[in-house]
Amino acid sequence: MPSPDRTPKAAPIPPAGSALILLKINGVDHSLSIDPRTSLLDVLREHLSLTGPKKGCNQGACGACTVLVDGQRVLSCLSLAVQLEGREITTIEGIASGELHRLQVAFIEHDGFQCGYCTPGQICSAIGMFQEFQNGLPSAVTGDMAAARIEFSDAEIKERMSGNLCRCGAYVGICEAIHSAFDREVAK
Amino acid sequence: MKSFAYARAADLEAAVKLLSKTPNAKLLGGGTNLVDLMRENIEQPDALVDVTGLPLDRIEERPDGGLVIGATVRNTAVAGHPVVRDRYPLLAQAIVFGASGQIRNMATVAGNLMQRTRCLYFYDHAARCNKRAPGAGCDAIGGFNRMHAILGASDSCIATHPSDMCVALAALDAKVNVIGPGGARTIAFEEFHRLPEDTPDMETDLQPGELITGIEIPPLGFARRSLYRKVRDRASYAFALVSVAAALEVDSGKVRNVRLALGGVAHKPWRATEAERVLAGANAGAESFRQAAEAELAPARGLAHNEFKIELAKRTIVGVLGELAGG
Numbered sequence: 281m282p283s284p285d286r287t288p289k290a291a292p293i294p295p296a297g298s299a300l301i302l303l304k305i306n307g308v309d310h311s312l313s314i315d316p317r318t319s320l321l322d323v324l325r326e327h328l329s330l331t332g333p334k335k336g337c338n339q340g341a342c343g344a345c346t347v348l349v350d351g352q353r354v355l356s357c358l359s360l361a362v363q364l365e366g367r368e369i370t371t372i373e374g375i376a377s378g379e380l381h382r383l384q385v386a387f388i389e390h391d392g393f394q395c396g397y398c399t400p401g402q403i404c405s406a407i408g409m410f411q412e413f414q415n416g417l418p419s420a421v422t423g424d425m426a427a428a429r430i431e432f433s434d435a436e437i438k439e440r441m442s443g444n445l446c447r448c449g450a451y452v453g454i455c456e457a458i459h460s461a462f463d464r465e466v467a468k
Numbered sequence: 469m470k471s472f473a474y475a476r477a478a479d480l481e482a483a484v485k486l487l488s489k490t491p492n493a494k495l496l497g498g499g500t501n502l503v504d505l506m507r508e509n510i511e512q513p514d515a516l517v518d519v520t521g522l523p524l525d526r527i528e529e530r531p532d533g534g535l536v537i538g539a540t541v542r543n544t545a546v547a548g549h550p551v552v553r554d555r556y557p558l559l560a561q562a563i564v565f566g567a568s569g570q571i572r573n574m575a576t577v578a579g580n581l582m583q584r585t586r587c588l589y590f591y592d593h594a595a596r597c598n599k600r601a602p603g604a605g606c607d608a609i610g611g612f613n614r615m616h617a618i619l620g621a622s623d624s625c626i627a628t629h630p631s632d633m634c635v636a637l638a639a640l641d642a643k644v645n646v647i648g649p650g651g652a653r654t655i656a657f658e659e660f661h662r663l664p665e666d667t668p669d670m671e672t673d674l675q676p677g678e679l680i681t682g683i684e685i686p687p688l689g690f691a692r693r694s695l696y697r698k699v700r701d702r703a704s705y706a707f708a709l710v711s712v713a714a715a716l717e718v719d720s721g722k723v724r725n726v727r728l729a730l731g732g733v734a735h736k737p738w739r740a741t742e743a744e745r746v747l748a749g750a751n752a753g754a755e756s757f758r759q760a761a762e763a764e765l766a767p768a769r770g771l772a773h774n775e776f777k778i779e780l781a782k783r784t785i786v787g788v789l790g791e792l793a794g795g
Contacts, residue, residue, distance in 0.1 A: 293475040293490050293515045316474035316516070319503070339504050340571060352544075352573045358503045359574070362474050363496070363518055409569055417548040420565045420704065425557035442704035443568020 299362050305330070306374025314361055321345045321356035324371060332372035332400040336445070343444035346401035346408075347371045353408025372400035375407065383407060386457035394448035402444050402454055409440045410462045432459075432466045469506050473515040480647060480681070483519055488649045488677030490515045495679055497540060497576035500567070501583040508591055510584075510600060520576070524681055527551075533687035536645075539578035539680045543633065544569075546577060556685065558694035558713050562636035565698045568705050578680035581634060581644065581660065582672070585627035585735075586707055587616065598624045599668040614773040615707065618781070619765075620734040625668030626771065628732055629661060630707050635731035636696055638739045639713040642685050648678030661736035668735070690717035690725045697788050698731070699780060708732035710781045716792040718752040726789075730764075733781055740764045743785065752793040754786060761785040 336344030477483035524538035596605035694715035711731035743760035761782035
């Protein structure tokens with residue numbers, strides 16, 4: 281005897297297995313069949329051979345896997361790829377357009393790296409960070425949260441980049457490179 | 469990570485139904501804490517209901533001057549909102565003192581409320597933990613407990629709540645709007661998180677099938693003069709040893725209004741009601757501030773490695789109130 285119709289409006293969740301998703305990465309559409317457990321980082325590295333984003337800690341502590349999603353910096357190791365359908369994903373491989381991005385040039389000029397492992401994450405993070413700064417977002421060292429103008433200082437850069445670790449300790453060069461690439465664009 | 473089924477909730481009603489009708493389902497927001505815990509097999513949901521597509525991603529000003537912040541608004545968007553920066557600086561500050569830029573871009577407001585403790589014994593399957601495995605015991609109590617609670621702890625659990633944002637929300641007298649199979653209701657912020665007692669696995673007042681829809685912040689005009697101070701082991705990207713969120717209004721040298729909450733000291737964001745009681749109408753000076761801090765921390769209990777937090781909390785309270793009172 282069927283029970284009275286108490287069918288939920290929402291369909292039950294399909295069983296675990298694979299999900300078909302469409303991801304837009306560096307301007308190219310990729311149709312993928314993945315296990316929902318797959319992180320964006322594993323999709324990039326293992327499924328698409330985009331090995332720029334690095335698996336440092338795989339737990340959100342080091343920033344080596346940083347990529348841009350719709351222009352915002354995120355950690356690809358803690359992002360489930362199934363959540364990112366329809367979003368614009370940019371990795372270090374998509375930062376240059378024909379010639380190197382000015383921040384990439386600045387990293388070379390200012391010795392912003394030694395071994396290079398953290399560099400793709402540092403560069404993607406710095407690009408996202410600068411956009412946040414231009415949007416007027418305060419940081420932990422800003423002091424006055426309502427400040428109309430924030431100085432693009434060493435202290436601001438260091439605080440805003442604290443989610444990206446560099447075991448070689450190239451921080452001085454990284455900070456100089458960021459200044460060199462972005463100082464002239466800072467909103468006056 | 470254990471295998472799970474994944475579904476996007478099409479609307480709020482569907483989300484409630486999926487959550488309440490799917491066995492062992494959890495909600496997925498930014499995933500910054502949940503995905504990590506699933507990878508460590510601490511959380512093992514059979515299904516995830518993705519709520520990031522729900523229309524809960526807006527910050528709305530209320531006619532009375534307060535704000536309603538949707539559950540899925542990202543932490544960065546809250547800290548960068550002009551009204552938050554102007555009227556509730558302690559909230560903007562608490563957020564930018566938490567995690568890293570990348571994590572703040574991902575993490576949602578509701579996820580921030582729902583995050584689990586960073587107690588290392590909770591993460592370690594080889595250790596006993598009443599929060600992870602109820603009834604197992606607690607290895608943190610006799611272990612390395614430098615980061616642990618000094619207020620409101622129990623013989624079952626000494627973990628702390630890791631959020632910065634929630635400390636500011638506790639000070640602001642926020643409310644948590646939830647919806648579930650039984651309808652919508654509002655929970656006072658102070659009632660939302662629980663003390664561990666003998667059920668540290670039960671961390672919030674949320675009932676099965678309920679989800680957070682948003683946070684209400686009252687107008688609280690004097691919160692324009694407010695501050696969040698976080699004391700930690702390194703200058704950035706570290707959890708709090710102790711933090712203080714405060715708003716203070718001084719009139720003719722006397723405390724007219726004060727809100728005070730502590731982080732890093734308890735299983736929940738700790739609203740310092742005892743200190744507020746002592747401060748009401750008192751002289752706005754170092755002596756009263758110290759008396760208030762002493763009163764709040766009177767029931768504090770130190771363990772082998774975290775005794776220092778008691779004096780640290782008192783001094784941080786005095787320092788923050790002093791800064792708000794001066795100039």
